[in-house]
Amino acid sequence: MPTNDEDLLVITHFYPAALRILTCVVAVCSAVAATLLGTAPPPEGLKVLDPADLRTTAVILTMALGVVAPVAMMIVDPLKCLLLKACVFTASAMGNALMLSPLLVVPFQETPTAMAVVCSIAVTLASIVTFMESIERRNARRRANT
Structure with a gap:
């Protein structure tokens, strides 16, 4: 039966492949959702905001x-800048989650947007776990050298 330490090593071991996948x-689902929103007519029923501007801002x-x-974060070495990757994917999850607003959502957009949110949160959590594992390894090496 694996211990918690072995589970963490599995996450860290597969992190580069999981990051890419x-x-x-996230990129494909976000692009599909943005395309669906961009080709839909502007939302109706808005009194204060301009519907076309709201749609354009959401797409951008x-x-x-x-x-x-997220694609820019994939260019960087997978095990570097882990906290920055966690922040970027958190922002990606929040941005995609905003697309699920009843004022913006269009038919067939919910599924790719929800998938992008879930995958962004998964990468965020994996980045944090990998970062914590790297700190633990560094501290263990420091204790061994002392």
Whole structure:
């Protein structure tokens, strides 16, 4: 029966592959959701906000936070800048979650948006666990050298 330490090592061991796979899922799902929103008519029933501007802003934010930023994090070495990756994927999850607003959502958009949110949260958690594991390894090496 594996212990918690062995579970952490498994997450750290598979983190680079999981990062690539989940980043691709986030980018594709975000792009699909942004495309669906961009091709839909502007939302109706808004009194204060301009519907076309709201839709355009949502599409741009989704492309920036859901596609460009995660793909940029994939370019960096998988085991470097782990806290930055956690922050970027948290922002990606929040940006995609905002797309689920009843004012913005269009048919067929909910599924790719929800998948992007879940995958972004998974990468965030994996990045934090991997970061904590690297700190633990560094502290263990420091204790062994002392």
